[in-house]
Amino acid sequence: MNHELLGATIHALRNGLTTIPISGALDNTETWQQHLLQSGEPALQDVGREVGNLQSLLSSGNLNPDAIGNSLSMLGIQTNQAAANASPDFKSQLQELGDLLIQLGSKLQAAE
Numbered sequence: 435m436n437h438e439l440l441g442a443t444i445h446a447l448r449n450g451l452t453t454i455p456i457s458g459a460l461d462n463t464e465t466w467q468q469h470l471l472q473s474g475e476p477a478l479q480d481v482g483r484e485v486g487n488l489q490s491l492l493s494s495g496n497l498n499p500d501a502i503g504n505s506l507s508m509l510g511i512q513t514n515q516a517a518a519n520a521s522p523d524f525k526s527q528l529q530e531l532g533d534l535l536i537q538l539g540s541k542l543q544a545a546e
Contacts, residue, residue, distance in 0.1 A: 503542030
């Protein structure tokens with residue numbers, strides 16, 4: 435896991451989804467997907483597959499707030515589950531990321 439990537443992702447999400455260009459979001463999700471799928475840990479690989487789903491939704495050309503919100507919420511839940519087993523130096527950042535993803539996912543779903 436990478437502290438800088440984690441911190442940058444949290445910072446970007448704190449500023450709100452609309453401040454992140456699609457190209458930036460796709461680059462970020464691609465980097466995360468590679469890290470997660472190569473982790474060798476089944477729980478993290480599941481998160482990586484959901485990141486792939488989010489990438490598909492973002493690159494479809496027809497952004498569906500409900501589907502994106504659902505994917506973000508799922509990623510938040512999975513991230514919080516991963517945080518439970520994470521080393522202490524990553525646990526709080528992962529919990530913050532998971533909570534942010536759930537909040538943003540809920541906002542998108544409510545806006546639909």
